[in-house]
Amino acid sequence: MSEFLQQLLNGLSLGAIYALIALGYTMVYGVLRFINFAHSDVFMVGAFIGYYAGKLVPAGTIWGGLTVLAAAMLGCAVLGMTIERLAYRPLRGAPTLNVLITAIGVSLLLEYTGQVFFGAAPRNFPALFPVKNFAVGGLVVSSNQLLVIAVALGLMVGLQLIVYHTRIGTAMRAVSLNPKAAVLMGVNIDVVISFTFGLGSALAAAGGILYALNYPSIDPLMGVMPGLKAFVAAILGGIGNIPGAALGGLVLGTVETFVSGSPWSTYKDAIAFAILIIILLFRPAGLLGRFTVEKV
Amino acid sequence: MITALRFRWLPAFAATVLAVSASAAGVIKVGEFASLTGKEAAFGQSSHKGTLLAIEELNASGGVLGQQFELITEDNQSKQGESATIAKKLISRDKVVALLGEVASGRSLEAAPIAQNARIPMVSPSSTNPRVTEMGNYVFRVCFIDPLQGRLLAKFAQSTLKAKRVALLTSVSSPYSVGLAKFFKEPFLAHGGEIVIEQKYSENDKDFKAQLTAIKPTHPDAIFVPGYYTEAALICKQARDLGLTVPLFGGDGWEAPQLIEIGGAAVEGIYFTTHYSPESTAPAVQKFVQDFRTKFAGETPDAMAALGYDSAMVLAQAIRRAGTTEGPKVRAALATTKNYAGITGVITIDGQRNATKSAVVVTVQDGQFKFVETIAP
Numbered sequence A: 001m002s003e004f005l006q007q008l009l010n011g012l013s014l015g016a017i018y019a020l021i022a023l024g025y026t027m028v029y030g031v032l033r034f035i036n037f038a039h040s041d042v043f044m045v046g047a048f049i050g051y052y053a054g055k056l057v058p059a060g061t062i063w064g065g066l067t068v069l070a071a072a073m074l075g076c077a078v079l080g081m082t083i084e085r086l087a088y089r090p091l092r093g094a095p096t097l098n099v100l101i102t103a104i105g106v107s108l109l110l111e112y113t114g115q116v117f118f119g120a121a122p123r124n125f126p127a128l129f130p131v132k133n134f135a136v137g138g139l140v141v142s143s144n145q146l147l148v149i150a151v152a153l154g155l156m157v158g159l160q161l162i163v164y165h166t167r168i169g170t171a172m173r174a175v176s177l178n179p180k181a182a183v184l185m186g187v188n189i190d191v192v193i194s195f196t197f198g199l200g201s202a203l204a205a206a207g208g209i210l211y212a213l214n215y216p217s218i219d220p221l222m223g224v225m226p227g228l229k230a231f232v233a234a235i236l237g238g239i240g241n242i243p244g245a246a247l248g249g250l251v252l253g254t255v256e257t258f259v260s261g262s263p264w265s266t267y268k269d270a271i272a273f274a275i276l277i278i279i280l281l282f283r284p285a286g287l288l289g290r291f292t293v294e295k296v
Numbered sequence B: 001m002i003t004a005l006r007f008r009w010l011p012a013f014a015a016t017v018l019a020v021s022a023s024a025a026g027v028i029k030v031g032e033f034a035s036l037t038g039k040e041a042a043f044g045q046s047s048h049k050g051t052l053l054a055i056e057e058l059n060a061s062g063g064v065l066g067q068q069f070e071l072i073t074e075d076n077q078s079k080q081g082e083s084a085t086i087a088k089k090l091i092s093r094d095k096v097v098a099l100l101g102e103v104a105s106g107r108s109l110e111a112a113p114i115a116q117n118a119r120i121p122m123v124s125p126s127s128t129n130p131r132v133t134e135m136g137n138y139v140f141r142v143c144f145i146d147p148l149q150g151r152l153l154a155k156f157a158q159s160t161l162k163a164k165r166v167a168l169l170t171s172v173s174s175p176y177s178v179g180l181a182k183f184f185k186e187p188f189l190a191h192g193g194e195i196v197i198e199q200k201y202s203e204n205d206k207d208f209k210a211q212l213t214a215i216k217p218t219h220p221d222a223i224f225v226p227g228y229y230t231e232a233a234l235i236c237k238q239a240r241d242l243g244l245t246v247p248l249f250g251g252d253g254w255e256a257p258q259l260i261e262i263g264g265a266a267v268e269g270i271y272f273t274t275h276y277s278p279e280s281t282a283p284a285v286q287k288f289v290q291d292f293r294t295k296f297a298g299e300t301p302d303a304m305a306a307l308g309y310d311s312a313m314v315l316a317q318a319i320r321r322a323g324t325t326e327g328p329k330v331r332a333a334l335a336t337t338k339n340y341a342g343i344t345g346v347i348t349i350d351g352q353r354n355a356t357k358s359a360v361v362v363t364v365q366d367g368q369f370k371f372v373e374t375i376a377p
Helices: A002-032 A039-053 A062-091 A096-118 A143-165 A167-177 A179-184 A189-214 A224-237 A242-260 A265-282 B041-060 B083-092 B105-118 B146-159 B175-190 B209-218 B229-241 B257-267 B283-295 B303-322 B327-335
Strands: A133-136 A139-142 B003-009 B016-022 B027-034 B068-075 B098-100 B122-124 B139-141 B165-171 B194-201 B222-224 B248-250 B271-274 B340-342 B345-347 B359-365 B368-375
Touching: A002 A039, A002 A139, A002 A143, A002 A167, A002 A189, A002 A224, A002 A242, A002 B209, A039 A062, A039 A096, A039 A189, A039 A224, A062 A096, A062 A189, A139 A143, A143 A167, A143 A189, A143 A242, A167 A179, A167 A189, A179 A189, A189 A224, A224 A242, A224 A265, A242 A265, A242 B209, A265 B194, B027 B041, B027 B083, B027 B303, B041 B068, B041 B283, B041 B303, B068 B083, B083 B098, B083 B105, B098 B303, B105 B122, B105 B139, B105 B175, B122 B303, B146 B175, B146 B222, B146 B248, B146 B271, B146 B359, B146 B368, B165 B175, B165 B209, B175 B194, B194 B209, B209 B229, B229 B248, B229 B257, B257 B359, B283 B303, B303 B327, B303 B340
Parallel strands: B027 B068, B027 B098, B098 B122, B122 B139, B165 B194, B165 B222, B222 B248, B248 B271
Antiparallel strands: A133 A139, B003 B016, B271 B359, B340 B345, B359 B368
């Protein structure tokens, strides 16, 4: 039983990180109807900002850790908005495929520029927050795992508030529902899209920091696998749906952890993706997604 | 005019800088493919530095057959699938007479068939998987092989660690790890040991908590992780986080400063086997350590550096004995290498083109590697 709970905890803390990244994929899809493949590299940049900013604050303090987290989120928000302004905005109105290829291009650009600037060798990520392990019964809970879950939950609640209880959130939902009608109603679509990218990238940065805190070895290609998993999580939960992305991330992380801890650990990724295929067979729009008919 | 593309590697950039130069007559070109960047970069860098030092010493003493050596190095970025292309390029475009490489068995396995087909001798400094030299009779190595390392590790676990029940955590995507796990298991079980649980991971994984959580309730006496240092460091860290206090041990894939950098306090008291220890008092070893420190800003050479050095030296003396740089003749000379006194021990190439040598056990104490014992084969 305690092993089950331990695996559940491991799975939830991994899933919470997938969820944070998945939110960025899903929000961009919601307003622009395309997959921003560069998102996983924004996650990587977030971890590297944390790495460098971490040298400026005393290690192992809560305020230092939160400052670094905020710095990385801010830095990546700017990066996300810059990417949108320079690479995607000129292509607005172009076929989705063109934007998709551009996104892959931006992704590779970030990865290999990262290799030039940061070097390809893995680096040791500093312990930003105080680290403590609690033993509860047979369960070992590390403060980092709790931090991941707490920060992820906090950010998701914050996101929900922004999307449903602010003017810009209402504008985001309007653009998502019908961009042309939103423009006619006086919504400034450029501002909304820019804001969406900033918000999604900030969440990716938080994911990057939390990931690096738990697995303290970072390199410029570190975003590839978690990015892919988060993308899958976004689809699993129903792409374009914010609570769906969170749920998808948690489901994927938990399934992956349970398979890793079983005798079939070799097939970890295969089983996780097989589950995705099965869920999509029964619910083509994802767990929480609503199936919409494309209007021609 | 024949021109050759030469590759120079700049430490700060993982980029290639191509320089065109006329190939001088009377130069012996040796190709090296190495993991200079990426996941196993610490190994690739060490090995490369050892090889550089050997080539420099050889050239300073007048070279071989009245000719100077030219080392042409290519980086495979620790990636699968790059080494074969690089080996082809080195052989067909640079016209190297021999290949040196790689640290990782998986990547040596990629280049070996290319060398074999082109009849270019290849000497691997530190690929320990037995399959590497089985690729053909042009493929050699100067290190011990995993069946021996596995046997020595089993011996170490049973006699020094007094471990009867061991948990295994193997990387399924690395031939080195799969091989070493198998060669550990057989003698360990034969001598009354018990493998309580076998868990798997893949290269580039970062989360091992699930596997370690499954290992914990089986209460092993020790955990054996045949793998490379990047994953090993994270595994040690996460094992300690989960409250697993038993010793962890591994093979020569663990020996890199990054193990201590990433692992921190979690790698204190771990053990691994490797090829040599710079703490050895043998005069040849001390001279090598001194020369290496002088050339590379006080850096102490690790086993990979010593093997990189030995691989180039064994190749050079084979070319000297062959009296030519023709592939088949150099191959024949390499195959008859006998009692060559290398830095990592006395090297005699056996019928399977392997070197049989003793291993040393190293631990981590106060953030430093510490020599424990030598285990004879």
